[in-house]
Amino acid sequence: MRDKFYAYIEQLQDKITLKLEEIDGKAKFQEDLWKREEGGGGRTRVIENGNIFEKGGVNISAVHGPLAPAMQQYFNVSNVDFFACGLSLVLHPENPMVPTVHANWRYFEMYDKQGNTVDQWFGGGQDLTPYYLFKEDAEHFHRISKTACDKHSLDFYPKYKRKCDDYFWNSHRNEARGIGGLFFDHLKPAEKMTIESWYDFVTEVGDSFLEAYVPIVEKRKDLAYSEENRTWQEIRRGRYVEFNLVHDKGTLFGLKTNGRIESILMSLPPHVQWIYDHHPEPGSEEERLVKVLEEPREWV
Numbered sequence: 002m003r004d005k006f007y008a009y010i011e012q013l014q015d016k017i018t019l020k021l022e023e024i025d026g027k028a029k030f031q032e033d034l035w036k037r038e039e040g041g042g043g044r045t046r047v048i049e050n051g052n053i054f055e056k057g058g059v060n061i062s063a064v065h066g067p068l069a070p071a072m073q074q075y076f077n078v079s080n081v082d083f084f085a086c087g088l089s090l091v092l093h094p095e096n097p098m099v100p101t102v103h104a105n106w107r108y109f110e111m112y113d114k115q116g117n118t119v120d121q122w123f124g125g126g127q128d129l130t131p132y133y134l135f136k137e138d139a140e141h142f143h144r145i146s147k148t149a150c151d152k153h154s155l156d157f158y159p160k161y162k163r164k165c166d167d168y169f170w171n172s173h174r175n176e177a178r179g180i181g182g183l184f185f186d187h188l189k190p191a192e193k194m195t196i197e198s199w200y201d202f203v204t205e206v207g208d209s210f211l212e213a214y215v216p217i218v219e220k221r222k223d224l225a226y227s228e229e230n231r232t233w234q235e236i237r238r239g240r241y242v243e244f245n246l247v248h249d250k251g252t253l254f255g256l257k258t259n260g261r262i263e264s265i266l267m268s269l270p271p272h273v274q275w276i277y278d279h280h281p282e283p284g285s286e287e288e289r290l291v292k293v294l295e296e297p298r299e300w301v
Contacts, residue, residue: 130179
């Protein structure tokens with residue numbers, strides 16, 4: 002399974018980066034191959050200063066070796082080895098009318114010292130962070146996500162949509178990072194779902210990503226915007242940074258397993274503002290977004 006899933010994320014990375022370069026029309030992804038001293042490595046691809054994408058990354062990695070003590074404590078296990086692979090992407094468009102997007106699909110195994118697999122699971126999801134709310138964009142993103150889920154179980158979309166709302170929650174701000182999507186973790190063999198079944202589900206979601214995001218980009222990329230719109234985008238990007246550095250488990254895992262720092266922090270936007278005690282104007286489009294973020298909605 003580890004070889005099968007890594008082969009899948011390799012081709013998915015190629016597919017996504019090719020399409021994003023085509024849409025941007027200017028910038029190309031810079032590729033960076035790296036190795037991890039303890040075992041494994043990855044293929045980082047970053048795009049910057051394009052017509053559409055101010056900064057973005059579509060990264061794959063496969064790392065292995067002894068599980069660090071901090072992570073042993075987190076998983077409540079003793080002296081074990083691990084293998085983890087996944088694709089992680091974040092795209093920060095320049096135009097504030099185009100939303101930021103994040104997605105991740107990953108696979109994890111743990112082994113005893115004899116090399117026997119003692120645990121295995123999939124995780125991942127995809128979520129949207131708009132700066133200006135277009136209801137039809139939120140509905141489109143969620144509808145595509147729901148369609149992918151429904152092919153495997155009608156229970157999956159409501160369950161993983163709710164988990165996404167719960168996970169991407171800036172509790173110190175009492176608001177969501179964005180308008181959600183899907184989030185799932187620890188998808189293990191149980192009852193009707195084998196590890197192969199979970200592979201089929203996770204790859205279905207991965208294959209749906211471009212269909213969920215690209216039409217939104219194409220619809221919004223040429224909309225006019227002002228310096229005030231840009232300032233608001235940079236303030237909201239600050240909340241994005243806060244979530245990633247304070248709450249995100251993937252960032253935590255990377256930092257505690259001696260991950261590659263440039264790849265871990267690839268998700269951070271290039272231009273951000275923190276304005277003291279900022280509040281949007283009453284009745285403005287900015288306030289309308291904040292009200293939605295304070296109370297997650299059902300979009301489909």
